[in-house]
Amino acid sequence: MKPNTESHPQGAAVDRNQPLFERARAVIPGGVNSPVRAFRAVGGIPRFIERAQGAYLWDANGQRFIDYIGSWGPMILGHGHPAVIDAVQRAITDGLSYGAPTAREIELSEAILALLPSMEMVRLVSSGTEAAMSALRLARGATGRKMIVKFEGCYHGHADALLVKAGSGLATFGHPTSAGVPEEVVEHTLVLEYNNLTQLEEAFALHGKEIAGLIIEAIAGNMNFVRATPAFARRCRELCTQHGALLIFDEVMTGFRVCLHGVQGLLGIRPDLTVLGKVIGGGMPLAAFGGPRALMEQLAPLGPVYQAGTLSGNPVATACGLATLREVAKPGFFEALATRTRALIDGLRTAAQAEGLAFSADSEGGMFGFFLLPELPANYSAVMKSDGMQFKTLFHGLLERGVYVAPALYEAGFVSAAHSNEDIAQTVAAARESFKALKR
Numbered sequence: 487m488k489p490n491t492e493s494h495p496q497g498a499a500v501d502r503n504q505p506l507f508e509r510a511r512a513v514i515p516g517g518v519n520s521p522v523r524a525f526r527a528v529g530g531i532p533r534f535i536e537r538a539q540g541a542y543l544w545d546a547n548g549q550r551f552i553d554y555i556g557s558w559g560p561m562i563l564g565h566g567h568p569a570v571i572d573a574v575q576r577a578i579t580d581g582l583s584y585g586a587p588t589a590r591e592i593e594l595s596e597a598i599l600a601l602l603p604s605m606e607m608v609r610l611v612s613s614g615t616e617a618a619m620s621a622l623r624l625a626r627g628a629t630g631r632k633m634i635v636k637f638e639g640c641y642h643g644h645a646d647a648l649l650v651k652a653g654s655g656l657a658t659f660g661h662p663t664s665a666g667v668p669e670e671v672v673e674h675t676l677v678l679e680y681n682n683l684t685q686l687e688e689a690f691a692l693h694g695k696e697i698a699g700l701i702i703e704a705i706a707g708n709m710n711f712v713r714a715t716p717a718f719a720r721r722c723r724e725l726c727t728q729h730g731a732l733l734i735f736d737e738v739m740t741g742f743r744v745c746l747h748g749v750q751g752l753l754g755i756r757p758d759l760t761v762l763g764k765v766i767g768g769g770m771p772l773a774a775f776g777g778p779r780a781l782m783e784q785l786a787p788l789g790p791v792y793q794a795g796t797l798s799g800n801p802v803a804t805a806c807g808l809a810t811l812r813e814v815a816k817p818g819f820f821e822a823l824a825t826r827t828r829a830l831i832d833g834l835r836t837a838a839q840a841e842g843l844a845f846s847a848d849s850e851g852g853m854f855g856f857f858l859l860p861e862l863p864a865n866y867s868a869v870m871k872s873d874g875m876q877f878k879t880l881f882h883g884l885l886e887r888g889v890y891v892a893p894a895l896y897e898a899g900f901v902s903a904a905h906s907n908e909d910i911a912q913t914v915a916a917a918r919e920s921f922k923a924l925k926r
C-alpha cells in the first residue's frame with residue numbers, strides 16, 4: 487500500500503501542518519490544548535485536523551487518515567453521524583445554554599440509568615476530570631473518611647489528589663506526578679499496583695477504616711489496554727464492602743464503549759459510584775457520575791457535599807449524547823462493533839507474526855490495545871517494558887500510510903461503527919508494510 491496522497495492538492499512537498507504548528511506553539515503551550523496531542527513521544531509534527539467524516543480525518547494537507555483515536559473515545563458512531571448531527575442542529579436553534587433545568591437532562595439521565603442498574607441517580611457535568619473529582623469528594627463526604635485508593639497506570643483526570651504515583655514501599659503513600667501539587671494534597675492517596683492482590687489485601691488490612699473510596703478502571707485504557715482480572719475486581723468489591731469504603735468504577739472510557747452495560751456489566755460487579763464521560767457526550771463536553779439514591783442525595787442542593795457547574799447538562803451536549811446513546815442501544819450494535827474490532831487486532835497479530843515480531847493484543851467491544859510484547863501485560867510496569875523506539879517507527883509507518891493511531895504507547899485505540907471491513911483491511915495492509923521496518 488502506497489502512502490495516501492490521493493486527495494493531496496499540491497503533492498507531498500508543501501506541508502501545511504508545519505506552519506500551523508509554529509503559529510500554535512507561539513500562543514498555546516506546546517501548540518496543543520492537551521499534552522498527548524503533541525507527538526512528543528513519537529516525534530514529528532502533529533497533524534492539524536480540518537474535518538472528519540465517518541471513519542476518517544483529513545489534515546491541513548488534505549491527507550486522509552483512518553481514525554483509531556475517535557477523539558480519545560467519544561466518537562463511537564464515527565464522525566458526522568446523521569442522527570447526531572440532526573439532533574445537535576435542532577438543539578442549537580433553540581439556544582446554546584440556559585443555566586436552568588431542561589427536559590432533555592431528564593431524558594439523558596433516564597437513558598443512562600436504564601442501562602446501568604448500579605446507578606439510581608446521576609449528576610451531569612462537563613468533563614471526566616470533573617466527574618471523577620466530584621465522585622471522590624462525594625465518597626469522602628459520605629463516609630467522613632479521607633483516604634483514597636488508586637492504581638498505578640489508571641488515569642482519572644487531572645484533579646490534584648489523583649496526580650500521584652506509587653511510593654517506594656508496599657502500601658505506602660504516593661508522590662505528586664505534577665509540579666504544583668503539594669505533597670499534603672496527595673498524602674491521603676494510596677497508590678497500589680494494578681492486579682496485585684497481595685498489596686490490595688495489605689492496604690485494607692492496614693488502612694481499611696480510613697479508606698473513603700477505591701477508584702479503578704476495571705479495564706484500564708490509560709496504560710494502553712489492561713484488564714483487571716475478574717478475581718482482582720471481585721476482591722476490590724469485597725474489601726470495600728467489608729471495610730465500609732465505596733467502590734468507584736471509572737467508566738469514562740469504558741462506559742457505552744466496551745458493551746452497553748459497561749465493565750460493571752461484563753464483570754457482574756455493582757460499584758457504589760460510577761464515573762462516565764466520553765461516549766455519553768458523543769463528542770460534546772459532557773460527563774457524569776452516579777450511584778444509589780441515598781449516596782447521591784448527599785450532593786448540594788440536598789446534602790452537604792458541594793458540586794456545581796455553569797454549563798452542566800448543557801442543552802446541545804445533552805442532545806448530542808442522547809442521540810449517540812440511542813444509536814448504541816440498538817440491537818446488535820455492540821456485536822457488530824466487537825466483531826470488527828476483533829478482526830482488526832487479529833489482522834494486526836497475523837501481520838506482526840509473519841514478520842517474526844513479538845506482538846500481543848486484546849479488545850472488548852470497540853476498544854482495543856496492542857503491544858510489541860510477547861504477552862499481554864498485567865500492570866503498568868509490564869506495559870513500560872514496551873520498546874518506545876519500535877513503537878515510534880510503527881506509528882510513523884502507519885501515519886504515512888494514512889492510519890492514525892494514538893501517538894503514544896500508553897493509550898487504548900478505538901474502532902467506530904463507521905469503520906468498514908475495507909478500512910480494517912487497509913489498516914492491516916498498512917501495518918504489514920510498517921512492521922517490515924521494525925527490528926526483530
Ligand SMILES: *Cc1c(COP(=O)(O)O)cnc(C)c1O
Nearest residue numbers: 613614615641642643736738739
Ligand atoms: C479520559 C478519562 C478521564 C478524564 O476525562 P476528561 O474528559 O479528559 O477530563 C477520566 N478517567 C478516564 C478513565 C478517562 O479515560
